[in-house]
Amino acid sequence: YLYRLTKRSVERAIQLFEKAIELDPRYAAAYAGCSSAYGQMYWLFAREARYRDRAQELSFKALMYDNNLAEAYTAMGLSYFIAGKFEEAGASSRKAIELDPDDFIAHWTLGRIHFTNGEFEQAYALYRRVIDLKPAFLSGLADLKLTCERLNRKDEADLSRKKLLEQLPNHLLQNPDDARARMIHAIMLAEAGSRDEALRECEQALELSPGDPVMLYNCTCHYARLGEVERAIETLRQAVGAGYANFAWIRQDPDMNPLRDNAEFQALTAGP
Incomplete structure (x- = not known):
């Protein structure tokens, strides 16, 4: 459930990880997974402080029980990132990648940090790796497109837009309450010239995430x-x-x- 990256799946992941922690209070991987789920809930779906705070609390517990667990550093990196602590987030994400080079969330978090700092070449390389690892990760594909635009790589930005317009309708059919995906769809539609549909999608995204x-x-x-x-x-x-x-x-x-x-x-x- 954790990496399906829809609101319903992340909510279900939280329920299952919280139950796992209840059954085994020393299970580091459950703390890490639960932290990542809360971090995703905060960043992608609902900017409520309780999700952000729980993500950080659980990431510390994961490392307390296993300080060599890649998922724990991934969770900590995400929790620091959503708290605006970019230096700490970067250090944790790099450690996660060192331990698990295929961790797409750690790559994505590090890419977000570089992008926010205006380091677009570094962000581009990380987002390319994210999409190699997780081709259906809509947020990663949207971030790659935006980075290509900043780097004036129009052809690659256009290709990313095309992929998003291909993937989003089916995703939204299955997940109609995914406000973030709907907002991405609105932006892609506007860029493709579908102004009225783009405005409707934007308004619906706001209704879903007031x-x-x-x-x-x-x-x-x-x-x-x-x-x-x-x-x-x-x-x-x-x-x-x-x-x-x-x-x-x-x-x-x-x-x-x-x-x-x-x-x-x-x-x-x-x-x-």
Whole structure:
């Protein structure tokens, strides 16, 4: 269940891992798996502090019982990443990859860190490895596409978009409540010229994930790219109000370019 990466499957993984911990309180792999499941729940589906905090707590317990377990370092890397502790997340993820070179979540976490730091070549290499290991990992494929765009590798970005548009309809048919996948679909549809369908998908993603600051920010980017300035400012206002505070990213995010001359945008993103 853990690596099916849908909300229902991750919820089921949490239930099973929590039961395993109850049955064997010293089972390091169960702590690691449960931590990763909570981390995925927080990052992909529901930005609730209880998921983030539980992910970190369980990753420490996993390492306490087995400090040579690759999955424990993967879990710790993800838990640090979602807490915004990139240096610690990077160290844990690299240790996980050293112990298990085929761990796609550790590669993905490290790729996210490099991308956020503007180190796109390093992110690209890691995302390529992620897709080699897990071709159906939608978030990894979307991240690879975005990185290719940053590196002006248009042909490869177009290929990633094509793969996403092929995979997403069936995924959403089976997982209609996957807000993140629906948001990715909205972006791909917009880029393919299906504006009205893209707007509907974006609105449905927001309905499925109300108050999620990252989802609201993603919708801001989507609206901005479509020229929907008023909608973009409204969702950005909601994102900041819900706790989105990565102002350093906003300042260099090219998706925000259509909004930069707007006075309210400037006020909302002044930040620290």
